[in-house]
Amino acid sequence: MSYTIDRTFKGENFDAIVERTRAALAAKGFGVLTEIDVKATMKKKIDADMDNYLILGACNPGMANEAIKVEPRVGAMLPCNVIVRSLPGAEIMVSAIDPEASMQAIPNATLHSVAGKVRDMLKEAVEAI
Secondary structure: OOOEEEEEEEOOOHHHHHHHHHHHHHHOOOEEEEEEEHHHHHHHHHOOOOOOEEEEEEEOHHHHHHHHHHOHHHHHHOOEEEEEEEEOOOEEEEEEEOHHHHHHHOOOHHHHHHHHHHHHHHHHHHHHO
């Protein structure tokens, strides 16, 4: 089982894909709680150069609330990270965590059902970009 839901774009503008990703997430009820510009952070902290790499911490409040009700410690695994990164050959990849894969470590069937719903929502968001 893959642990991410992926989509690749060729010949697109990085910032445009970021904005389309935010819009697609919002359309599925996800807000972006955190944003980490990994490229800028690596440059600042260790003077390392890298391609564009942005982590968006996305959360659907209703689904997060449902998950926390059935498994209070699940917050350690939230929010759902979505990355937008540049690849060689003028490609950009969007990868969202697959909640079903990440929740396999937790023995709670009800939580797995919630994770399946969130996976479907994230998959639809990635497909809509």
